[in-house]
Amino acid sequence: MLPYAVERFFEEATLKPRTLESYRFNGKVCARLLGHLHLDEITRRTLSEFVSTRKRSGVTDATIRRDLAFLSSVFSMANRWGWVDTNPVTALNKKSLKESRPRTRFITREEFTHLYQAASDDLKPILVLAVETGLRKEELLGLKTSSIDFRRRELHLEMTKTNAPRRVPLSAKALETIRGLLEQRSRPRSSYLFCKADGTRTGNPRKAFSGACRRAGIEDFRFHDLRHTFASW
Structure with missing residues (x-):
């Protein structure tokens, strides 16, 4: 069966x-x-x-x-x-099933500012790194501190969607955001950059992101569209 x-x-x-x-x-x-x-x-x-x-x-x-x-x-x-x-x-003949159109949604820098201001404190650095690095959500939330190379100003990603390791350059804003997270006095000991109070990895911020979009008046916008925004900028 x-x-x-x-x-x-x-x-x-x-x-x-x-x-x-x-x-x-x-x-x-x-x-x-x-x-x-x-x-x-x-x-x-x-x-x-x-x-x-x-x-x-x-x-x-x-x-x-x-x-x-x-x-x-x-x-x-x-x-x-x-x-x-x-x-x-x-x-099976699948010609009757239309392929979904790829999304090309992105926002302007002004719209991002509104989104950032409407976001919770925990969500803010996630948003910044998303638009400054172009990382996918899973790559971003799973990012470990050992992957950060401050000397070379880049991230070393081993686990990616394509299973191919790659290096991602870090902008000045991205570096500033990462240092801010690591230097928080209340930060617990954790191997993850984004972590909870007990040191475990931060969960999916779906509700927080939807709430921030609603408060900022941004419609039809998904987390993955931050990656499109990075490419557009």
Whole structure:
């Protein structure tokens, strides 16, 4: 049955935190609609009906594509286990599912000033480093103090989205912000640049960021758009 394959997939697959979070959601959807089937009963026709059902429920084509990507990953692993011989997702015609358009949203320096002023004290340095370095959220929040090279004025990133280490130059503003964080009298001992009172890594500032955007009057703006803002500036 599909649920057994999904359970084993999550036990054995090596996934990035963001992918894992997305796949957990996709897994629940697929289990609800296809969980009564054995893997060899899931065919191209079955998947076409699955797509139709998802479309009727009002979800976007991009969401359906993510569902199918998850299923494809499960079938690929099931093939390695010897449970199935083929991956039916690869045979499905996906032309009817439109690709999502890439976002190019960014804000001006004036808008960023409003956002910064509306942010909480904990969020402020995160915002500054996001627009001064162009780091992705996961890279930024997972940044360790050992990755900071003050002499060369750069960050040494080992864990990246592409799994390729890279170096990121630091502007004067970025250096000032980092030093300010490390020199806080109340700062606990921690290997993370952004940390909680107990030294553990800071969590996702989703609510704080949304609140700051609302107070600053900035609409349709996501945290990742700070990376676009860095590129624009």
